[in-house]
Amino acid sequence: MERIQKHIALSGKELALGYFHQKAKKEILSNLDFTLFSGELTCLLGPNGVGKSTLIKAILGQIHPCKGSIQLDQRSITDYSIEELAKRIAVVLTDPVFPGNMTVGQLVALGRTPHTGWSGKLNPADRDVVEKALSDTKITYLRDERLSEISDGQRQKAMIARALAQDGQVMILDEPTAHLDLVNRFEIMSLLRDIAHAQRKAILVVTHDLDIAIETADRFWLLNCGTPLISGKPEDLILSGQINQLLPNNTYRFSLSRGRMEAEEPDLNFKIEGPQELIFWVEKALIKAGIKNLDSTISVSHKPFLIRHQEKEFLSVEELVFFLKH
Amino acid sequence: MNPKNYLFPIAFLILGLSFLLNLSLGSVWIPFGEIVGGLVSGDWTKTSWEQIILNYRLPKALVAIFAGIGLSLSGLQMQTFFRNPLAGPFVLGISLGAGLGVAILMLAGSALGFALSGINSWAIATAGILGAGLVLSGVSLVAWRVKDSMTLLIVGLMFGSAVSAVVSVLSFFSGAEALKLYTVWSMGSLGALGWSQVSILGILIALGSLPVFLSIKSYNALLLGENYARSMGIRTGQMRWVMIVSTGILAGGITAFCGPIAFLGIAVPHLARMVWKSSDHRVLFPGSALIGAILLLLCDAVGQLPGLASTLPINAVTSLVGAPIVITLILRKNFSKDF
Numbered sequence: 001m002e003r004i005q006k007h008i009a010l011s012g013k014e015l016a017l018g019y020f021h022q023k024a025k026k027e028i029l030s031n032l033d034f035t036l037f038s039g040e041l042t043c044l045l046g047p048n049g050v051g052k053s054t055l056i057k058a059i060l061g062q063i064h065p066c067k068g069s070i071q072l073d074q075r076s077i078t079d080y081s082i083e084e085l086a087k088r089i090a091v092v093l094t095d096p097v098f099p100g101n102m103t104v105g106q107l108v109a110l111g112r113t114p115h116t117g118w119s120g121k122l123n124p125a126d127r128d129v130v131e132k133a134l135s136d137t138k139i140t141y142l143r144d145e146r147l148s149e150i151s152d153g154q155r156q157k158a159m160i161a162r163a164l165a166q167d168g169q170v171m172i173l174d175e176p177t178a179h180l181d182l183v184n185r186f187e188i189m190s191l192l193r194d195i196a197h198a199q200r201k202a203i204l205v206v207t208h209d210l211d212i213a214i215e216t217a218d219r220f221w222l223l224n225c226g227t228p229l230i231s232g233k234p235e236d237l238i239l240s241g242q243i244n245q246l247l248p249n250n251t252y253r254f255s256l257s258r259g260r261m262e263a264e265e266p267d268l269n270f271k272i273e274g275p276q277e278l279i280f281w282v283e284k285a286l287i288k289a290g291i292k293n294l295d296s297t298i299s300v301s302h303k304p305f306l307i308r309h310q311e312k313e314f315l316s317v318e319e320l321v322f323f324l325k326h
Numbered sequence: 327m328n329p330k331n332y333l334f335p336i337a338f339l340i341l342g343l344s345f346l347l348n349l350s351l352g353s354v355w356i357p358f359g360e361i362v363g364g365l366v367s368g369d370w371t372k373t374s375w376e377q378i379i380l381n382y383r384l385p386k387a388l389v390a391i392f393a394g395i396g397l398s399l400s401g402l403q404m405q406t407f408f409r410n411p412l413a414g415p416f417v418l419g420i421s422l423g424a425g426l427g428v429a430i431l432m433l434a435g436s437a438l439g440f441a442l443s444g445i446n447s448w449a450i451a452t453a454g455i456l457g458a459g460l461v462l463s464g465v466s467l468v469a470w471r472v473k474d475s476m477t478l479l480i481v482g483l484m485f486g487s488a489v490s491a492v493v494s495v496l497s498f499f500s501g502a503e504a505l506k507l508y509t510v511w512s513m514g515s516l517g518a519l520g521w522s523q524v525s526i527l528g529i530l531i532a533l534g535s536l537p538v539f540l541s542i543k544s545y546n547a548l549l550l551g552e553n554y555a556r557s558m559g560i561r562t563g564q565m566r567w568v569m570i571v572s573t574g575i576l577a578g579g580i581t582a583f584c585g586p587i588a589f590l591g592i593a594v595p596h597l598a599r600m601v602w603k604s605s606d607h608r609v610l611f612p613g614s615a616l617i618g619a620i621l622l623l624l625c626d627a628v629g630q631l632p633g634l635a636s637t638l639p640i641n642a643v644t645s646l647v648g649a650p651i652v653i654t655l656i657l658r659k660n661f662s663k664d665f
Contacts, residue, residue: 060557086559093557099549101605113547114559119608120543166558 398618427457454582589648
């Protein structure tokens with residue numbers, strides 16, 4: 001196999017992270033090795049409380065590692081000054097504070113803060129970067145809108161534009177799609193992937209949105225308590241079953257055929273006949289209703305939709321479930 | 327052209343008019359034209375008019391402008407830094423600290439048998455600055471240790487109540503004359519200062535405003551909260567000291583010379599946000615300074631009570647004007663959104 005040389009944006013070696021709480025060291029993450037590549041969208045997945053935020057704080061230089069180091073351009077993160085780091089790493093946090101009087105354009109312009117002089121005045125080059133960030137995130141039309149008057153999804157895109165305008169080689173986003181509707185979640189993750197590919201940026205997204213992460217990410221980092229960080233292409237992790245690391249107990253599994261997390265299927269003692277996609281949904285409804293055993297076959301047909309069971313006909317799944325339950 | 331560009335010239339014009347209005351009101355009627363002519367040419371029809379304008383009304387108007395600017399700038403800094411719309415220049419206990427200094431001078435003086443006769447405005451100002459400095463150092467010691475600004479805010483309020491408790495104890499044990507003196511001081515006054523004190527106050531305001539204008543960019547970044555500001559290369563720990571020192575000099579100096587002046591520091595930054603519809607500190611700092619100066623000049627003019635020799639205490643007037651503003655702001659639905 002030919003090895004492709006990828007540009008390493010950020011790497012961690014034998015990293016141990018923790019806090020000092022009442023003078024006792026509380027180690028949260030230990031023996032962490034990772035590499036973040038430029039031009040890739042990497043998604044960090046893991047259960048709540050596993051230390052994702054701690055890892056992000058360490059990458060931002062806000063906490064110092066107890067052991068090991070994080071390297072950015074062959075230099076340890078802790079050796080950078082806060083101004084130098086701001087030119088290299090931009091973030092989108094979960095902090096919900098927004099001054100309503102500010103326009104989207106002004107917000108994005110704030111991203112130039114590390115690059116401007118004392119008054120924060122933009123020069124023409126800065127303005128070009130801001131315009132490009134607005135058009136890359138497809139929100140140029142929102143430039144003069146106030147932050148209080150746009151939707152959550154638009155605001156999140158504006159925050160991403162602000163991070164883009166900061167123009168670092170690394171971008172870190174903490175749950176950028178939380179609280180957003182399905183379409184916005186998809187749009188934002190695709191946007192991030194396009195930016196990572198087109199601008200050769202290393203983008204790390206912390207997310208709990210497995211479905212959309214699978215669709216968009218180039219690489220997964222799986223973080224779990226007591227195990228080393230697993231890194232790989234999402235498809236490889238799924239095929240090897242390592243994705244199930246996200247699920248510590250056995251009630252849920254990742255279904256290879258359906259491409260998502262599912263409750264471990266109970267033993268089913270019924271038979272449904274008909275087109276595959278119809279069987280799937282009828283079976284789902286029966287499992288949810290707690291029906292596991294049926295003596296006779298159910299047959300479903302398409303156009304018109306009809307379910308037959310014990311010589312009775314049902315026009316909807318609801319009617320069938322109602323009949324079986326009573 | 328952006329209509330906002332006209333707002334600054336208009337504000338300057340209103341400031342000029344308020345200044346003249348303030349000069350023309352008082353217990354003695356002096357014709358308006360006479361004041362302008364006298365100020366421009368230096369020739370006065372009556373020497374008493376010259377005396378009144380140059381040695382009483384002019385310093386008072388300048389004090390109003392200085393205090394208006396200083397209080398508004400410290401209020402705006404506090405509101406942005408703490409990301410709290412109700413923060414004002416006195417949340418860190420500064421005015422109460424100044425009050426403590428003055429209380430010790432006046433009340434403890436009488437309780438311990440000092441002569442009240444030795445108390446002049448210099449002594450009061452010195453006591454005020456020392457008191458403000460004392461409380462500020464206490465808060466700073468805490469600021470050194472605490473990491474988040476919300477804790478700092480709470481500690482400031484706690485210090486404030488502790489200090490006012492000490493003042494209450496002092497009041498309880500002091501004589502009636504001293505108590506009245508202190509009460510009058512606590513109502514605030516712009517007119518008690520001579521030219522030498524006015525120039526000292528002017529220097530303090532200039533000193534305190536300097537760090538504000540040097541950190542405009544940092545204040546803009548702080549609009550997104552401390553975490554974002556840090557991610558954009560702003561040293562937030564350093565900014566905390568900029569804010570503490572600047573408000574200490576501005577609000578501490580003003581309180582020491584003029585007594586506590588309430589509400590202005592909270593209300594003016596909101597007015598500036600409403601007028602300029604902006605959150606950019608390049609606009610808000612000069613805007614707040616202008617509105618603050620205008621408002622205090624007008625409040626002082628209102629307190630002048632045409633036809634009467636006495637004036638209303640400035641703290642009462644600003645509260646009467648300021649309280650309705652703050653209440654209206656809170657009742658406005660999009661208040662927190664605009665902030």
